[in-house]
Amino acid sequence: MPAADVVVTGIGMVTPLGATAAESASAWDSGGSVQSAPVPELAGTSLAHLRAAAAQPLDAAARLGSRKMLKYMSESAVLGCVAAHEAVEAAGVRRRFDPDRVGLYSGIGMAGASLADALPALAASVGPSGRVESRLMGERGLAAANPLMSFKILPNMPGCLVSITEGIRGPNLIFTPWEGQTGAALAEGWKAVASGAVDCALCGAADNPAHPAILVHLARSGRLPSGQHVAAAAAYLVLERVGTARRDGHRPIASLADVTIEACDEEPSDPLSGRMGRSFAAAPAVLLALACALPSGAPRVSIVGVDRQRFSAAVGGRP
Template identity: 35%
Template sequence: MNEIGVRLQESCGRASLIVGQAMMAETSPRVVITGVGVVSPVGIGNDAFWRNLSSGRSGIDFMEAFVRSDLPCKFAAEVQDFDAMGYLRQRKMLKVMSRDIQLGVSSANLAMEDAGLSRGDVDPDRLGVEFGAGRISSTPQELAQAASDCADAQEAFEYTRWGEGSMGKIAPLWLLKQLPNMPACHVSIEFDARGPNNTITSRDASALLALAEATRTIQRGAADAMIVGACSSNVDPVDIARMNLMDSLSHNGEDPKRACRPFDMNRDGSIVGEGAATFVVELYEHAVARGADIYAEVIGLGAGCDGTGYANGAGGTGLVRAIQKALQQAQLRPDELGHINAHGKSTQRDDLVEARAYHRSMGTAAERVPVTAMKSYFGNFDAGSGAVELAGTVLALRHQQIPMTLNYETPDPNCRLNVIHGSPMRSRSSAAMTVNRTDVGQCAAAVLRAV
């Protein structure tokens, strides 16, 4: 074959590949959300969560879990009146569950109940789990006795004593409370889910990345349904001190309800919190066959990374790519979105990076599409906050109403976004996008459409 023939054959091959990929995209199995479960600082359960979101009730207050006099930030978004015993089937597992895990598994039980599914309703081999988790802290009490036994008479720490006997003062199963894969393990045990099981530990982006992997798992035929979520609890003195060193916590010491101010010109930092949300994600045909109530369809997913975090410029390249990919897959123009549920961390640097990413990825539509930032209600708590925000998006699509952003009073001229404030807003579209970004540049975006 001559050179022209070879090139023609190669061109035809590439064209066939492109057409084949396009056909695969058009015929990809539909994936829908049929259950939502929320355990959050603004409510446990969908009704309480949505009622407080839609009425503008903040879950941020003075910290109650610990004495706060020496902490750099006195505020937190804590889950109130929570007792895991009321939500778990496998209650004997509580002894090896940290607060994070309890929140996550409880939200999974609420989601499965909301979806109308009980243990055994889905073929166990066709039911999987995809869960996001952050850094799970141990409590000082768990290590206090072992640490004190290593001190000599002058209270100097003797390292040799650790192996000689102090280590034996730690409970044998102590580490099981801190492993980030344990939420997914406990959820699979709760519901006898023997299908694909994985854990995502990409901090704030974990929930959306878990949703993306679960969607692909269903689309490739490896599962009929997936239990998807994320959980975190950062209401811990060590976490607060660490986050204050590595990040920007609000030092507003007067009014906790006004401390978290995403995209406001006078924002001064984020607020720690805790919570979890879980979703039942199903193949559309599977959901229809069992008569499920469908919340929304997952129509677009995207991910990206800035590579070197903030050192890679202030434009948020990873978020730009994630947004563009999600919109491309959803086959939507930016101005067709009813709203964006923003990451809205409430730090000067993060919000600016995010706003510039919207302008780079969406052009002039970035100043028109309504934006809400739900961290103004419940702060930032790693993987779990992204999941709770996703729940807010799903319920906003269900109710066709977008919660306002709290404490947005003075627009930042460097952000130039259409931030919803003052009162909730009726949605103009059945589609919405939610995004998350970590401070080292891991980014994810998801586009959902009400069904």
């Protein structure tokens, strides 16, 4: 496989450090770290110490050039679509590639489902026992629900929304919910470009694990050790072959080689967690995007997810 031929020509990022790739990379390079906040719903509980960092505020309608699809988007979908759009614009994907030959390889976290959107239906279905009753959901819960709830709950929607907003029509895969799954998405995109299965791959992920129920689940399952906080983030990269970039006079940002995924028995290790927080499914994409974007980026990135699956890649300078 002509692995050395794969280059990165577009990057998009939305993180707690910055609302764009440039902002995120610059803040990271200058040693910045995010401010996290307590989660109000957990106040007074044994998990009151858990903290979450939101992504930098952004005007999604302005960034996407349209507010048409926003009503369908969960928070993760907004982050993912904005990051994907930035990457696609940077690489000039729309004007350079046949959309049938552009692949989409995405990761999405547990919070791909926008749980807050299910709340009205559930809250209206709570019976005298204090529990959600299916009878009441049929009677009044669904009437209280956002009719578009399913679009915000189904975990493939953030990826599909990227395909719709960017007009991508090629091969695709959407994996969930941890770091290893996004690593697999990045690796599949890289392989698809290297093998010629696609001319261009948009690869990345979004996650927003700040929902209190998800935080409780993460803490109870040992996936969020004490002292660590969660972060909402998304990153997408555009991959293509160096020959294609040269043909179009498009200057690569970095080269990408030796992209691997493997099961392992090591402890989870996220190089971003100290300064940015744990963004789980988004973390491998953010890590790779930072390494590509920074002049001083690491030549090799590696992350072991809470699913005990390791993603690694070799990042070269501009070819």
